[in-house]
Amino acid sequence: MRLSEETEAWLRAGAEATMAEPTNGASRHFLAGLELAYLVASADGLAESEREVLAQALAEATGDVVDQASFARHFRDLDEAVAMLGRRERLSAAAAEVDDPHQRDLALRFAAVVAMADQHLDPSELAVLEQLGALFEWPPAKVHAMVEELR
């Protein structure tokens, strides 16, 4: 998974904020960004091996501020959130937490990178990226251009 330096810094700051005080601004953006990435990456299912790779990569990106086991457990928590509250509903609610254009840019790029961690972007994952783009007022062409840039 190739994350930019800025994304890694954003992840680390968010992870530190979450461990200190889960309801502050940086933490809310971090948790929303994680959930959005999960929703995109799990659009075509999320196999155990994929979860393991993602949890390990995210733990490394945060400098182990949040460890691999905690990320793996977080994915299971998000499975339950989707089952209970609805996938479309969670996408809208998590997107609404990210209201700053720069944070939106970071969140969309992060979601795309996570979805492509297995070197493949399934059409169902791209469709969720487009839905997320629409919630952020990004036209589909801008989402596609971002995906091409990240490939």
Place this chain on the structure above:
Amino acid sequence: MSFINHLSKEINCKIVYYGPGLCGKTTNLQWVHEKTKPESKGKMITLATETERTLFFDFMPLDLGTVHGYKVRFHLYTVPGQVFYDASRKLILKGADGVIFVADSQESRMEANIESFENLGRNLVDNDLELAKLAHVIQYNKRDAPEAASLESLRGLLNPNRAPEFEAAARSGQGVFETLKGLAKLVLPRLSKPAP
């Protein structure tokens, strides 16, 4: 049923407002949203397609404290009462921790109340739930309406399980938080304990 977010240290539970069209479900939600501090709530979201419409938001009541050391986040959901949206109403009940049945107190809406209450029972069964076993309260809304029915007649028709009941006039906020707190009292003791 409730789920735990271990990273944010929150127990999340889902509350559904149910009732006939125009009984005041959305008004209840809007009142709670308006009166909750910005830092404790998410945005009010409306999801609409040709055949579905769902209104929801989440919030963390600060006065509740913690349960098993975790904060509690409520996700309040509603779906329009019109017959047209029955598929949405069924879906929305999935995983509900509690239901607030909002009845319209006006005599002329009695048939709609009964129809909606029966519809709730059927949709719960389709979700492997049963009203008698699910945390629920009844809100008799529009008590300020000139043709409001008596509490006895409403109770006889809409509260066979003798659930806690609340009178309300949601447009002025009367009884809105009392109803929600009444349900919270039933839901909280049933919440799952976080794994260590």
